[in-house]
Amino acid sequence: MEDSIRRFFARYERFFLRALAGELDPAEVAGLYAEEFIAASPAGVKAGKNDASLIEAMRQGHAQYRAIGTRDMRVQGLRLSPIDELHCVAHLAWRATYARADLPETVIDFEVHYLMQQRQDGPRVFGWISGDETAVLRRHGVL
Numbered sequence: 001m002e003d004s005i006r007r008f009f010a011r012y013e014r015f016f017l018r019a020l021a022g023e024l025d026p027a028e029v030a031g032l033y034a035e036e037f038i039a040a041s042p043a044g045v046k047a048g049k050n051d052a053s054l055i056e057a058m059r060q061g062h063a064q065y066r067a068i069g070t071r072d073m074r075v076q077g078l079r080l081s082p083i084d085e086l087h088c089v090a091h092l093a094w095r096a097t098y099a100r101a102d103l104p105e106t107v108i109d110f111e112v113h114y115l116m117q118q119r120q121d122g123p124r125v126f127g128w129i130s131g132d133e134t135a136v137l138r139r140h141g142v143l
Helices: 002-020 026-032 052-067 133-139
Strands: 033-041 044-049 070-082 087-100 103-119 122-130
Touching (some): 002 070, 026 033, 026 052, 033 103
Parallel strands (some): 033 122
Antiparallel strands (some): 033 044
16 A cells, blocks of 8 residues: 555645646546545634535635745655555655745745545545644745
């Protein structure tokens, strides 16, 4: 499972970078996420579906990332906590780089915990847990 999850997040990173450049592929989004998923952060817990609403949320999210000066998003490390033979938590360390005319290059490291399910056609995200992104961006002067 570990090799499969590592390949998945290498693909996820490439997807994120293309989406950040404005090239969001709806079919690729569908292949990354389970039919339904959960997201937890300090703002609360939400459930969603892998449908047109997810695509639209991703379009808006990546547009917002561009607007605040996000230039790069790279995986820095991956640690797995197996649950059983088909499920694990993938603890992913990310490094984001921001720059704008009014903001010198700013690098922020953070971690997101992805709930993963191994399927015959490969792994899928069925949930994630993240910290307070807004607070971190404010603390670094990005927002």
